[in-house]
Amino acid sequence: MAIVTEYYLLLSAAVFCIGVYGILTRSNALIFLMSVELMLNAANINLVAFSFHHGNLTGQVFSLFTMAIAAAEVAVGIGIILVLYRNFQDVDVTKAATMRW
Amino acid sequence: MTSRPRLATDVNVVNGLAAVALFVVMGYVFVTASLPAPSGFPDGSITASIGYAMFGLVDQAAIESEGFLVAFEIIDVLLVAALVGAVMLARREEDSGVVTALTDGGRRIRDRNDSADDDAETDGGEN
Numbered sequence: 051m052a053i054v055t056e057y058y059l060l061l062s063a064a065v066f067c068i069g070v071y072g073i074l075t076r077s078n079a080l081i082f083l084m085s086v087e088l089m090l091n092a093a094n095i096n097l098v099a100f101s102f103h104h105g106n107l108t109g110q111v112f113s114l115f116t117m118a119i120a121a122a123e124v125a126v127g128i129g130i131i132l133v134l135y136r137n138f139q140d141v142d143v144t145k146a147a148t149m150r151w
Numbered sequence: 152m153t154s155r156p157r158l159a160t161d162v163n164v165v166n167g168l169a170a171v172a173l174f175v176v177m178g179y180v181f182v183t184a185s186l187p188a189p190s191g192f193p194d195g196s197i198t199a200s201i202g203y204a205m206f207g208l209v210d211q212a213a214i215e216s217e218g219f220l221v222a223f224e225i226i227d228v229l230l231v232a233a234l235v236g237a238v239m240l241a242r243r244e245e246d247s248g249v250v251t252a253l254t255d256g257g258r259r260i261r262d263r264n265d266s267a268d269d270d271a272e273t274d275g276g277e278n
Contacts, residue, residue, distance in 0.1 A: 067171070121230070
């Protein structure tokens with residue numbers, strides 16, 4: 051007995067909205083990275099769920115590539131946060147208000 | 152000073168209501184959507200089929216899929232670029248001040264910067 055696709059969509063929406071909540075309420079750059087990761091993984095849940103829904107593996111393979119892109123994004127993001135901390139002694143994104151200082 | 156995790160009390164809950172509203176809208180749409188029953192996968196190894204799809208050997212795969220060989224190679228280049236970019240960003244210049252890993256969340260250095268009386272002292276790395 052397979053789980054109907056709507057429940058996967060609901061789970062994905064919940065995970066995505068937790069990510070949006072984190073982005074909107076916090077100002078810590080590391081929390082931002084985690085929230086973006088949650089949103090990416092919500093998209094992955096959708097891809098895998100519809101892969102099962104249609105009986106086609108394309109979605110599952112695509113979610114693997116999404117994870118690889120997420121890893122690349124986190125690598126660059128942590129580098130940026132490192133530079134942010136070095137320049138402002140803080141990872142608060144609201145403090146970095148100028149491009150040059 | 153220790154830096155154990157604390158519950159954040161400075162959150163902007165009013166902005167967060169937008170996320171909750173988004174969940175309500177999306178949940179309403181998904182619950183009221185009438186999707187057909189999932190068809191599921193045919194018999195055969197899913198893992199092996201994913202492997203075949205990733206390398207473009209879709210004619211050998213048990214489960215239908217598209218070929219992803221080009222995407223696989225492009226992701227390879229992307230990961231290398233991200234790695235080089237991360238190293239370039241993280242590499243510090245010779246005359247920068249802080250030299251140790253900031254295992255205390257940087258509080259010590261921030262406090263020192265706030266007091267700002269002895270900038271000449273470099274961080275000894277005793278943590």
